[in-house]
Amino acid sequence: MNAKPEQLQARGGALLTPRSSTAPGAFLAASAGVRLLVGGWTTRGGTCRQRSTRRTPARWVCMDQGAAPVGTRKSIQALENALQPTAFHRRVTILGSTGSIGTQTLDIVRSCPDKFSVVALAANGSNVELLAEQTHEFSPELVAIRDTARLETYREALRQRGVPEPPHIVAGEDGVVECARYGDADVVVTGLVGCAGLLPTVAAIKARKDIALANKETLIAGGPVVVPLVHEYGIHLTPADSEHSALFQCLQGAPDGALRRIILTASGGAFRDWDVSRLAHVTAADALKHPNWNMGPKITCDSATLMNKGLEVIEAHFLFGIDYDAIEIVIHPQSIIHSAVEFQDTSVLAQLGWPDMRLPLLYALSWPHRLRIETFRPLDLVQVGSLTFRAPDHDKYPCMLLAYAAGRRGGTMPAVLNAANEVAVELFLRNELEFMGIPAVIERTMQRHDTSDWKQTPTLDDLIAADAWARRTAREEAAKRPIYPAGANLETQKT
Numbered sequence: 001m002n003a004k005p006e007q008l009q010a011r012g013g014a015l016l017t018p019r020s021s022t023a024p025g026a027f028l029a030a031s032a033g034v035r036l037l038v039g040g041w042t043t044r045g046g047t048c049r050q051r052s053t054r055r056t057p058a059r060w061v062c063m064d065q066g067a068a069p070v071g072t073r074k075s076i077q078a079l080e081n082a083l084q085p086t087a088f089h090r091r092v093t094i095l096g097s098t099g100s101i102g103t104q105t106l107d108i109v110r111s112c113p114d115k116f117s118v119v120a121l122a123a124n125g126s127n128v129e130l131l132a133e134q135t136h137e138f139s140p141e142l143v144a145i146r147d148t149a150r151l152e153t154y155r156e157a158l159r160q161r162g163v164p165e166p167p168h169i170v171a172g173e174d175g176v177v178e179c180a181r182y183g184d185a186d187v188v189v190t191g192l193v194g195c196a197g198l199l200p201t202v203a204a205i206k207a208r209k210d211i212a213l214a215n216k217e218t219l220i221a222g223g224p225v226v227v228p229l230v231h232e233y234g235i236h237l238t239p240a241d242s243e244h245s246a247l248f249q250c251l252q253g254a255p256d257g258a259l260r261r262i263i264l265t266a267s268g269g270a271f272r273d274w275d276v277s278r279l280a281h282v283t284a285a286d287a288l289k290h291p292n293w294n295m296g297p298k299i300t301c302d303s304a305t306l307m308n309k310g311l312e313v314i315e316a317h318f319l320f321g322i323d324y325d326a327i328e329i330v331i332h333p334q335s336i337i338h339s340a341v342e343f344q345d346t347s348v349l350a351q352l353g354w355p356d357m358r359l360p361l362l363y364a365l366s367w368p369h370r371l372r373i374e375t376f377r378p379l380d381l382v383q384v385g386s387l388t389f390r391a392p393d394h395d396k397y398p399c400m401l402l403a404y405a406a407g408r409r410g411g412t413m414p415a416v417l418n419a420a421n422e423v424a425v426e427l428f429l430r431n432e433l434e435f436m437g438i439p440a441v442i443e444r445t446m447q448r449h450d451t452s453d454w455k456q457t458p459t460l461d462d463l464i465a466a467d468a469w470a471r472r473t474a475r476e477e478a479a480k481r482p483i484y485p486a487g488a489n490l491e492t493q494k495t
């Protein structure tokens with residue numbers, strides 16, 4: 001158990017080779033073996049390495065190595081700057097302005113016009129009427145539309161509204177990248193869906209914009225490249241995901257070495273009260289009925305598979321430099337506690353609030369300030385009444401375990417997990433794949449990557465190539481209509 005990291009790497013590589021390339025759960029079973037051997041050693045190197053047994057989580061984390069400004073000299077400097085008596089105003093660019101995150105960000109801007117203004121907006125182009133409405137109301141200098149075929153309809157929608165000063169309009173994927181790095185925006189909100197957010201986020205960082213990160217897929221697929229870029233360009237990347245915002249808030253002022261464990265709460269998604277036997281027959285409409293949150297279709301489906309929580313485990317690893325063994329998931333049906341941290345002395349700090357994404361978005365935009373907002377409903381604990389918790393059911397949620405396995409494998413594997421998931425979810429939502437086909441497609445894609453092109457220290461090009469390969473491979477695997485049998489080979493993970 002006391003092997004050095006390089007020995008562990010070698011052993012891990014051997015164990016990850018699936019025993020059978022097609023047996024469901026083989027990848028997870030192999031990964032469970034790796035977890036036993038690795039026993040909490042982080043392979044990130046540096047001084048943060050620590051040993052632990054499987055039952056005792058890693059005792060140290062290195063917040064300094066993560067993307068979020070916590071436990072660092074940088075975060076203290078930002079707090080000092082915030083205390084200077086200058087008026088607070090931030091110029092905001094929103095990628096994905098017509099989506100759930102985008103519209104809620106604009107709601108904040110609408111509520112606090114003296115605190116925020118809009119520099120640029122980007123959207124895919126599916127809802128040009130809303131984009132034109134937003135252009136009319138917020139007067140951005142630049143608007144990007146990814147789908148070039150929708151440009152003319154957007155221009156017409158602007159004409160119909162008599163927008164006095166039409167913005168500069170750019171189109172295509174390059175247009176979205178241009179929007180991300182455009183002008184004098186202080187902060188870019190990434191509300192795009194999926195890995196499409198990666199290149200615009202990289203461009204924004206290189207243009208020295210702060211990032212309010214909602215688009216978790218960017219960090220999951222691009223973490224090995226994005227985290228060093230955040231440090232190189234000296235920007236602030238603040239999490240807007242509600243769970244990571246909760247962790248970020250709890251970690252303000254905590255010194256490096258203070259954090260012992262992270263507890264990520266999960267609502268449990270659409271099927272939290274369903275028996276696992278019913279999952280074979282669920283439809284896209286069933287999966288899109290989230291009990292607590294109103295979100296876009298991809299993340300709502302990810303909540304139903306609990307892949308969303310698995311992705312958030314990898315996101316937390318990259319944001320806070322924390323070892324996977326020290327990240328726990330707990331089902332909390334009320335979604336009032338958005339997540340919690342445990343410090344070395346076993347003290348646990350949690351952040352509470354109604355399930356309303358505007359609160360974490362506001363904090364991501366205003367950190368380290370605390371702005372007074374009259375339009376948000378204050379939490380009423382008496383009205384909440386009771387808070388309950390339970391362990392996640394692994395039989396029901398193999399995606400969650402696949403995410404842990406991908407995170408532990410590291411390198412290009414999280415990008416492959418993410419891309420395979422995007423494809424599988426898209427096919428499921430189009431009724432071209434069964435619900436339990438989602439984990440089956442992801443696992444098979446991961447297995448094939450593990451024995452072919454996995455790279456430990458990928459470049460941006462490697463990550464883009466892994467993403468493209470995983471999308472092709474996931475489509476091939478989905479064409480075979482695989483199904484993940486409930487509970488297959490997961491026993492080793494539960495102990």
Ligand SMILES: NC(=O)c1ccc[n+]([C@@H]2O[C@H](COP(=O)([O-])OP(=O)(O)OC[C@H]3O[C@@H](n4cnc5c(N)ncnc54)[C@H](OP(=O)(O)O)[C@@H]3O)[C@@H](O)[C@H]2O)c1
Pocket residue numbers: 095096097098099100101102122123124125126127146176190191192193194196214215216217240241242293294295296297298299357
């Ligand atoms: N919604 C939430 O409460 C929530 C919470 C935590 C994290 N997140 C994360 O935030 C991100 C956005 O989620 P969402 O729920 O807001 O999604 P959504 O409602 O589906 O909105 C997506 C937005 O991105 C635009 N878009 C999609 N692909 C694009 C592309 N290739 N180029 C430019 N624009 C593109 C869409 O434009 P069109 O309208 O033109 O299609 C839309 O404006 C996801 O990564 C999600 O995981 C969301």
